[in-house]
Amino acid sequence: MKKFISFLAVLVILFHISMFIPFISKAQGAPAFSISEKEVVFLLDASKSMGGRADSAVTDAVRQILYSLPSGIRAGLVVYNTDIQGVAEIGSDSAQIDRILNEVEYTGYSNAGAGLTQALSLFRGGNGTEKHVIMVSDGEIDMKESGEAEASREEFRQAARRAAGDGIRIHVMAVDGIPDGDREIPEAAELSGGKTYREGTDGDLAGIAWDIVWEQLDFPRKAVGTMEGGSGNFHIEIPAGGAFRAKVLLAAESEMENVNAGYAAGNGQVTMGKRFAVVDLSNPGESVDITFGLKEPSKVKAWLVTEYRAALEAAVEYRTEVIREGEKGEAPVYGHYMDLEIKLSDGDGGNTGMWEAYEGQTVTYTVNGGEHTGKIENGVIRHTLETDGLDTVEISVRTDCFYESFGEVPPVVLEVELPPDPVVEDEVDYRPLWYILGGLAAALAVILFVWMRKGKESLVYVRQQGSGEGTEKYAVKSCQYTGKLNLYVVQTASGRDIAPQTIRLFGRKSGRITLEWILNNCGIRTGSVGAGDIAFYPGPEKALVVMDQSEQCTVMRGMEILKKGTGYPVYYNEKLTVTMEDGVTELEIHYRNLKPSEREPEKK
Numbered sequence: 001m002k003k004f005i006s007f008l009a010v011l012v013i014l015f016h017i018s019m020f021i022p023f024i025s026k027a028q029g030a031p032a033f034s035i036s037e038k039e040v041v042f043l044l045d046a047s048k049s050m051g052g053r054a055d056s057a058v059t060d061a062v063r064q065i066l067y068s069l070p071s072g073i074r075a076g077l078v079v080y081n082t083d084i085q086g087v088a089e090i091g092s093d094s095a096q097i098d099r100i101l102n103e104v105e106y107t108g109y110s111n112a113g114a115g116l117t118q119a120l121s122l123f124r125g126g127n128g129t130e131k132h133v134i135m136v137s138d139g140e141i142d143m144k145e146s147g148e149a150e151a152s153r154e155e156f157r158q159a160a161r162r163a164a165g166d167g168i169r170i171h172v173m174a175v176d177g178i179p180d181g182d183r184e185i186p187e188a189a190e191l192s193g194g195k196t197y198r199e200g201t202d203g204d205l206a207g208i209a210w211d212i213v214w215e216q217l218d219f220p221r222k223a224v225g226t227m228e229g230g231s232g233n234f235h236i237e238i239p240a241g242g243a244f245r246a247k248v249l250l251a252a253e254s255e256m257e258n259v260n261a262g263y264a265a266g267n268g269q270v271t272m273g274k275r276f277a278v279v280d281l282s283n284p285g286e287s288v289d290i291t292f293g294l295k296e297p298s299k300v301k302a303w304l305v306t307e308y309r310a311a312l313e314a315a316v317e318y319r320t321e322v323i324r325e326g327e328k329g330e331a332p333v334y335g336h337y338m339d340l341e342i343k344l345s346d347g348d349g350g351n352t353g354m355w356e357a358y359e360g361q362t363v364t365y366t367v368n369g370g371e372h373t374g375k376i377e378n379g380v381i382r383h384t385l386e387t388d389g390l391d392t393v394e395i396s397v398r399t400d401c402f403y404e405s406f407g408e409v410p411p412v413v414l415e416v417e418l419p420p421d422p423v424v425e426d427e428v429d430y431r432p433l434w435y436i437l438g439g440l441a442a443a444l445a446v447i448l449f450v451w452m453r454k455g456k457e458s459l460v461y462v463r464q465q466g467s468g469e470g471t472e473k474y475a476v477k478s479c480q481y482t483g484k485l486n487l488y489v490v491q492t493a494s495g496r497d498i499a500p501q502t503i504r505l506f507g508r509k510s511g512r513i514t515l516e517w518i519l520n521n522c523g524i525r526t527g528s529v530g531a532g533d534i535a536f537y538p539g540p541e542k543a544l545v546v547m548d549q550s551e552q553c554t555v556m557r558g559m560e561i562l563k564k565g566t567g568y569p570v571y572y573n574e575k576l577t578v579t580m581e582d583g584v585t586e587l588e589i590h591y592r593n594l595k596p597s598e599r600e601p602e603k604k
Contacts, residue, residue, distance in 0.1 A: 037129040038073040038217065039090055041119045042066070042097070044104065045137035047081040050175065051106035057205035058136055058175060059101050060273045064209040065134065066094055067271045067278040068249050070219050070305055076122045077101070080115030081108035082143070090122045094271075112141040112185065113155025120159055120168065131168040132194075134212060139178030139185050153184055160188035169194040171216055173208050177201060206275045210251055221249070225302040231258075233291040234302050238284045245307040246284040250277040253298035263288040308346060312412045314395050315341040318387075318419050334421050336387045340367075342395060343380040344409065355379050365397040390416050479538035481505035483572060484598070486590040487522060493584045498524055506594050510538050515578065515587075529553075529580035543569035544591050552581035 042062050050058065066075060077097045079086035086100040116133070123131050141156055143149040163170055171194040172178075172185055178198065186196040195216065197208040214221075225234050238246050250259070252275045259277040261270050264285030271278045279290060284306075292300065317339040324333040342365060344355050355363075356379040363381055364373050368390070374381035385393070396411035483505055489498035501522035516531035533550035545567045548555040555562045556577040562568050570576060576589040 037125055038132070038219075039076070039123055039125050039129055040065075040069065040073060040132045040134060040217070041076045041078060041090065041122050043115055043119045043133055043135040043137075044077070044079045044101075045081070045110055045112065045115070045135075045140075045175075046079050046085055046104050046106050046108075047110035047140065047142070048107050049110065049138055049140055049142075057274070059104070060275070061173060061205040061209040062101060062134075062136060063098060063271075063273050064206060064276045065213055065217075066097055067273075067276075067280070068213050068247070068305075069217070070247070070307055071245055072307070073217065073219065074125075076119075078115055078119045078122070079104055080111055080118070081106075082111055083108075084114060084118050087118065087122075090124050109143045109149075110137070110140045111143060111152045112137065113152035113159065116156050116159040116163075116170075116188070120163055120166075123166075123168065127167075131166070132216060133163065133168060133170045134173065135170060135185065135189075136173045136175065137185055138175045139182040141182070141184055156184055156188065160184075160191055163188070164192040168192060169216070171212055172196040173205060173212070174198045175205070206251070209276075219305065221303045221305045223301070224248070224304045226299065228297070228299045229294075230297040231291070231293045232300060233289060235287060235289050236302065236304055237287050238304075239306060243284055243306040243308050244282065246281045246288070247305040248279040248288060248290060249303045249305065250279075250290070250292065250300055251302075252276065252292075252294060252300045254294050254296040256292055256294060256300075258293040259290070260292075261288055261290045310344050310346060310409050312395065312397055312409050313343050313345050314412050314414060316414060318417075320419060320421060331421070336418050338385055338387050338393065338414075338416070340383045340385070340395070341380045342374075342383060342397065344397070355381075363397060365395065367395055368393055387416050387418060392416060479540055480510060481508045481538045481544075482542045483544070483591055483593050485518065485544075486592055487518070487524070488588040488590070489524060489526075490586040490588055491584060492526060493582055504594070504598065505538075505544070506599060512537055526580060526585050527582070529582045529585055531580065534578065537567065539567075539569050541571075542593075543571055545569055546576060550581060552583075554579040 042065075044058075044062065069075060074091045075088075075094070075097060076090040076092060077086065077088040077100055078084065079100060085105075086103070088097045088100055116135075119133050119135075123129075125131065141149065141153050143152055160170065170189045170192045172189045174186070174196055177200050178186060178196070188194075189196045197203075197211060199205055199208065202208055202211070213219075224236050227234070234248070234250075236248055248261075250256070255274050256272060256277055259270055259272045261268065261279045263279070263281055265281040265288075266283030267281070269280045271280065277290075277292065279288060281288065290302075294300070319337040319339060321335050321337065322332045323335040326332045355376050358376050359379070361376050362373050363376060364371065365381060365383075366372065367383060367385060372383065374383060381397075387393070393414045393416060394411050395414070397409060485503050485505060487501045487503070492498065501524060503518055503522055513536050514532050515534040515536070518536075519526060519531055530550035530553040533548070534553060534555060535547045535549065537545040537547070539545040546555065546557070546562065547567045548562050548564055550564075557568050557570060558575065560568075570591050572591060572593045574591055576587075576591075578587045578589065579585070580587075
């Protein structure tokens with residue numbers, strides 16, 4: 001009879017489980033190699049009125065911005081006076097642009113109309129590309145003849161209107177400020193949504209260059225140090241995770257000299273200006289050491305920019321739920337859902353959890369064009385959506401909220417593969433059968449309950465150690481306690497120190513005991529903070545089974561957080577860490593075997 005009842009119970013349980021088996025799939029986007037799309041064109045006025053500045057701050061400010069840019073920001077250059085004097089196309093390397101800057105001769109007039117028109121023609125990116133013109137000028141638009149000057153001004157105004165219409169922002173580095181009568185150039189910045197920075201009013205050109213880098217180009221970076229004096233050195237750790245490029249940017253308040261860097265990297269380059277230095281590393285190692293000197297004692301600041309090849313991954317679990325029961329002879333109406341786990345990896349399988357360092361941080365992402373925000377938990381963002389009527393799901397994520405540059409991560413497109421709905425025969429009413437099975441299940445539950453009580457078994461379901469999600473569970477039968485528990489109170493709400501305690505489990509009667517009971521028997525008073533809802537049972541193979549049924553406590557077995565309501569086996573020499581509901585009180589519980597001398601019966 002017992003065997004028959006057990007067989008029937010297994011059939012009922014298996015049928016119910018089959019209704020909810022999840023279908024799991026995974027998709028991954030192709031790796032990306034640059035930060036969000038940006039293009040920058042430097043527009044340099046090389047007219048005679050700018051003369052005398054070539055060896056001072058003008059060229060140095062342009063180089064300062066140029067060498068600070070991450071790899072994904074493409075740059076170009078236009079140099080003009082009476083005519084166009086030099087052009088470097090968008091995407092030119094820094095060395096080519098630097099060569100043109102070194103060859104600039106300040107002579108002739110200032111044909112800014114032709115210069116801006118040429119600058120706008122260099123842009124290549126589409127509508128999704130962020131575009132900037134950084135114009136370095138003293139504000140003059142002047143030609144030999146007054147008619148030519150007015151024609152250049154008009155061409156400049158039209159080019160500025162075209163830039164505003166195309167979403168191209170113009171930022172002006174105004175050398176020596178701009179005379180009040182020269183309005184075309186600052187008005188172009190205002191019209192396009194850019195900004196005019198005036199030397200003197202807004203600081204010197206080196207400071208203005210950093211303002212443009214941080215305020216306008218706004219790429220991810222991290223401040224890594226500040227020093228004062230006549231010389232110094234920085235030791236900078238490169239974050240783990242496989243960065244393919246790292247830059248250290250140094251900004252000084254006085255002229256720099258003797259900048260050197262020690263590092264382990266695939267390639268490295270040190271670029272130095274009057275008041276800046278950039279250490280550019282490809283495939284960097286764990287750290288870089290930089291030494292520098294200053295001609296006059298001053299302050300030096302350092303920033304770190306790191307770039308990664310990042311790819312988006314999405315794991316999917318499908319669910320089917322009854323949203324309306326069918327009438328007699330009709331099938332129920334089902335709803336279909338996708339539970340997504342979104343994460344960032346390096347695209348090469350080396351670092352599959354690039355968000356783990358940002359636990360708890362909020363990320364903006366889109367699902368089929370709808371924008372959402374989610375918090376990173378255990379290295380992933382979780383999202384649920386209804387899939388009825390969907391063939392594909394496209395997921396994208398923004399990564400510009402971190403100081404590392406994870407690249408312009410391509411979206412992931414998932415094909416929706418819904419599990420089939422349960423089949424219901426049209427002409428058969430199974431409800432009587434369900435009533436019978438329900439009654440049998442209820443009777444079986446009563447029999448099992450009596451059987452359990454009679455056999456002194458505990459219906460505690462235990463997740464096997466090392467198992468992942470969805471693994472089978474087994475029941476803890478009537479077992480005997482063994483071993484002992486060593487308790488260490490790491491922290492209390494009052495700050496009171498409590499000596500370590502030991503409680504022997506060996507020889508105690510089988511059955512449930514709570515952490516509150518253990519603490520009381522050890523004379524430890526922590527207050528009502530959830531200890532009564534953390535239970536222990538004797539398990540097979542000398543295991544101690546722990547189950548967290550509290551609302552706010554956190555119980556960890558090693559580095560694994562225990563799920564609520566599920567038993568976990570703990571074996572000899574393993575440790576539990578318990579954080580109580582007050583968020584302050586913390587315990588460590590070590591499960592140990594007894595020495596032979598400790599196995600003697602306790603004295604009454």
